[in-house]
Amino acid sequence: MTDHPADAILVVLETTPNGELASSAAGLIAAASGIGTPVALAVTSPGRAQSLADGAAALGAERVLAVETTSTQSELTVPHVDALAAAAAVVAPDAVLISNSIDGRDIAGRFAARTGAPIAVDAIGVSRDDEGVLAHHSVYGAAYTLDSAATFGPLVVTVRQGSVDARAEARPVALESLEVPASGAASAAIESIEAVTESSSRPELRGAKRVVSGGRGLGSAEKFALVEELADALGAAVGASRAAVDAGYIPASHQVGQTGVAVSPQLYVALGISGAIQHRAGMQTAKNIIAVNKDPDAPIFDVADFGVVGDVFTVVPQLISALAERKR
Amino acid sequence: MKIIVLVKEVPDTYGERKLDLETGLADRAASEAVLDEIGERALEVALAHADAHGDTEVVVMSMAPESAATTIRKGLAMGAASAVHIADPGLAGADLGLTARTLAAAIRRTGFDLVITGNLSTDGSGGVLPAMLAELLEVPNATALASVEITGGSVSGTRNVDGGTMRVSAPLPAVISITEALPDARFPNFKGIMAAKKKPFETLGAADLGIEPEDLSVPVSIMTAVAEKPPRTAGTKITDEGDAGTKIAEFLIENRLV
Numbered sequence: 078m079t080d081h082p083a084d085a086i087l088v089v090l091e092t093t094p095n096g097e098l099a100s101s102a103a104g105l106i107a108a109a110s111g112i113g114t115p116v117a118l119a120v121t122s123p124g125r126a127q128s129l130a131d132g133a134a135a136l137g138a139e140r141v142l143a144v145e146t147t148s149t150q151s152e153l154t155v156p157h158v159d160a161l162a163a164a165a166a167v168v169a170p171d172a173v174l175i176s177n178s179i180d181g182r183d184i185a186g187r188f189a190a191r192t193g194a195p196i197a198v199d200a201i202g203v204s205r206d207d208e209g210v211l212a213h214h215s216v217y218g219a220a221y222t223l224d225s226a227a228t229f230g231p232l233v234v235t236v237r238q239g240s241v242d243a244r245a246e247a248r249p250v251a252l253e254s255l256e257v258p259a260s261g262a263a264s265a266a267i268e269s270i271e272a273v274t275e276s277s278s279r280p281e282l283r284g285a286k287r288v289v290s291g292g293r294g295l296g297s298a299e300k301f302a303l304v305e306e307l308a309d310a311l312g313a314a315v316g317a318s319r320a321a322v323d324a325g326y327i328p329a330s331h332q333v334g335q336t337g338v339a340v341s342p343q344l345y346v347a348l349g350i351s352g353a354i355q356h357r358a359g360m361q362t363a364k365n366i367i368a369v370n371k372d373p374d375a376p377i378f379d380v381a382d383f384g385v386v387g388d389v390f391t392v393v394p395q396l397i398s399a400l401a402e403r404k405r
Numbered sequence: 406m407k408i409i410v411l412v413k414e415v416p417d418t419y420g421e422r423k424l425d426l427e428t429g430l431a432d433r434a435a436s437e438a439v440l441d442e443i444g445e446r447a448l449e450v451a452l453a454h455a456d457a458h459g460d461t462e463v464v465v466m467s468m469a470p471e472s473a474a475t476t477i478r479k480g481l482a483m484g485a486a487s488a489v490h491i492a493d494p495g496l497a498g499a500d501l502g503l504t505a506r507t508l509a510a511a512i513r514r515t516g517f518d519l520v521i522t523g524n525l526s527t528d529g530s531g532g533v534l535p536a537m538l539a540e541l542l543e544v545p546n547a548t549a550l551a552s553v554e555i556t557g558g559s560v561s562g563t564r565n566v567d568g569g570t571m572r573v574s575a576p577l578p579a580v581i582s583i584t585e586a587l588p589d590a591r592f593p594n595f596k597g598i599m600a601a602k603k604k605p606f607e608t609l610g611a612a613d614l615g616i617e618p619e620d621l622s623v624p625v626s627i628m629t630a631v632a633e634k635p636p637r638t639a640g641t642k643i644t645d646e647g648d649a650g651t652k653i654a655e656f657l658i659e660n661r662l663v
Contacts, residue, residue, distance in 0.1 A: 271569055387649050
């Protein structure tokens with residue numbers, strides 16, 4: 078077995094339902110390279126390790142440990158945790174970085190419980206001081222920042238998706254296959270997976286640089302198309318308030334807020350959104366916020382850099398044509 | 406069947422939430438305390454099953470300071486048969502590892518066929534406890550379920566993961582977590598509130614569960630710094646006089662956002 082770097086940071090690569098490297102990998106590897114040497118773990122179906130390793134090396138992974146198994150397609154969480162436990166035993170990392178996705182949280186939780194490692198959740202960044210690895214968090218709707226660390230031993234960190242903008246430099250591909258003894262831990266069975274293919278070419282909401290969101294003020298699913306039109310004019314992702322999701326204007330995957338996706342884009346445009354605290358919790362770290370709302374007292378104006386009291390159905394079409402004018 | 410539902414007292418998100426800048430812990434006096442809505446939904450899943458299956462016993466469980474007893478009692482008023490409250494000053498500020506070990510010990514002590522939790526709390530938004538509990542309890546986890554079917558010997562459902570929809574099932578005993586996609590919780594009625602006063606309400610300390618909160622041989626996650634961010638301030642606000650669309654375009658251009 079090869080010697081692993083003393084300052085190794087183990088990064089758990091996520092894959093899409095189609096087996097491709099997920100978009101979270103770039104930020105995780107970059108975060109790891111900022112505090113040590115990134116060693117990536119790929120748990121994948123047989124025959125896929127090489128392409129994942131190529132992808133991870135291009136994103137800056139020093140080394141990729143690969144586990145090829147069919148069990149990840151039939152068993153939930155446990156095969157990944159078994160692989161991670163085996164990898165951590167070999168690498169002895171200073172920290173383990175995992176995406177703060179649904180599956181990532183499950184893997185992190187089980188791994189931390191199994192190994193007794195302390196866990197830091199929903200970090201927006203990591204750093205290192207004399208005493209070890211620190212995780213940085215933004216809590217209570219970004220009203221507070223706090224740092225956490227392990228008293229000793231490796232820290233397991235789930236990293237908020239889209240929170241790390243840095244990218245690491247590509248490194249040569251170094252693939253190593255890893256033997257994993259099955260733990261035999263009980264797991265739920267995966268009966269079927271249906272990949273959701275996004276029908277549009279719009280950017281993904283999580284991690285988007287620009288977001289246009291619509292709320293109850295749009296009035297109907299048909300009229301919500303205005304939000305999409307402006308998003309397309311700006312090359313932005315489409316978001317929504319919980320009210321718009323509950324009213325059925327748009328699927329829940331677009332919900333921005335406390336219980337939906339938390340975004341920190343360069344530009345956030347809120348259309349017909351009152352700005353309940355739960356919504357603001359998911360967007361108020363945006364660099365620039367623009368709001369259009371009929372109600373001059375809407376709380377969204379308290380956080381907006383540029384607010385317009387007016388009717389979205391007259392203001393937004395004018396904005397779209399002004400943008401089109403400029404492109405000409 | 407015995408179903409344990411984990412509930413949590415959280416600061417109401419409709420008010421201002423504060424952290425104590427000395428301790429880094431929630432300032433419980435600063436805001437109204439409520440039962441976390443996602444935990445209420447989890448309880449609704451259990452109660453709906455109990456409504457249809459008479460042999461189902463629903464227990465609400467929470468690890469929280471003593472002051473949270475009233476909030477937990479709401480679970481009894483909604484219809485749970487009994488409550489277990491783990492209250493111990495030594496557990497204040499417990500990290501996720503200690504929280505998971507303590508809850509797992511209490512769950513084992515109470516006995517269970519199914520544990521139901523919310524997928525994410527509104528305060529910590531950690532979302533890792535269900536999987537931690539499953540590992541410690543040596544049972545399967547099925548998290549973030551957007552639909553749940555419980556039968557005598559198994560639990561199944563769908564989960565919306567990044568990039569797809571997955572159908573999963575697990576034999577009981579198991580731990581599941583549910584999302585907001587599940588129905589709103591029922592309101593406690595007057596009869597329920599009165600009945601709640603007579604229902605078993607057990608209060609446990611760490612020692613009752615064989616948990617040593619200050620065991621220094623176990624690594625823990627500690628908070629090393631906490632700071633309040635200056636609140637975001639409002640910028641320009643104009644009332645549309647027929648040219649607001651153009652003005653937004655100008656703002657975008659000036660700030661190099663297009």
